[in-house]
Amino acid sequence: MTTNNKQLVDDFIQDLFSKGNLDAVDHYVAPSFVNHDPPFPGAPDGPEGLRQAAAMFRAALPDWRSDLHQLVAEDDLVVERFTARGTHTSAPLMGVPASGRTIVLAGINVFRIADGRIVERWGRLDELGLLRQLGLVPSASEGANT
Numbered sequence: 001m002t003t004n005n006k007q008l009v010d011d012f013i014q015d016l017f018s019k020g021n022l023d024a025v026d027h028y029v030a031p032s033f034v035n036h037d038p039p040f041p042g043a044p045d046g047p048e049g050l051r052q053a054a055a056m057f058r059a060a061l062p063d064w065r066s067d068l069h070q071l072v073a074e075d076d077l078v079v080e081r082f083t084a085r086g087t088h089t090s091a092p093l094m095g096v097p098a099s100g101r102t103i104v105l106a107g108i109n110v111f112r113i114a115d116g117r118i119v120e121r122w123g124r125l126d127e128l129g130l131l132r133q134l135g136l137v138p139s140a141s142e143g144a145n146t
Contacts, residue, residue: 002073005113009078010071012118016050017084018065020058025051030117037123040094050121060093061086061103080109096134103133 039053064086
């Protein structure tokens with residue numbers, strides 16, 4: 001069971017985020033999915049929030065990909081540790097125009113699997129690092145000089 005659950009999570013992440021296949025949400029995520037940590041402020045509940053997050057990142061960073069560092073599974077839970085990255089060459093991201101810079105986002109997700117579908121997610125992303133890369137908050141060194 002744990003091997004299948006790990007494969008399901010890896011396939012989902014690669015299909016949705018690295019390949020940009022928005023239909024992956026319908027294939028891997030249960031309609032009753034609960035996202036305990038929405039991917040961005042104002043994200044819709046359920047599977048649609050995941051789809052919109054992927055669409056937002058892929059629109060702004062067309063080469064967005066997620067590099068898996070670890071998958072750990074126990075019973076119906078799978079923990080994913082990853083680093084995602086892409087070049088900000090297209091649409092604005094969080095209101096910031098494309099800069100041509102590489103954006104890097106590290107994170108950890110915990111997924112619960114039931115009946116071969118993802119039914120829950122808890123996650124922590126380096127949101128502060130993302131905001132700093134976009135120039136929306138000063139870096140630690142910039143803050144020390146002001």
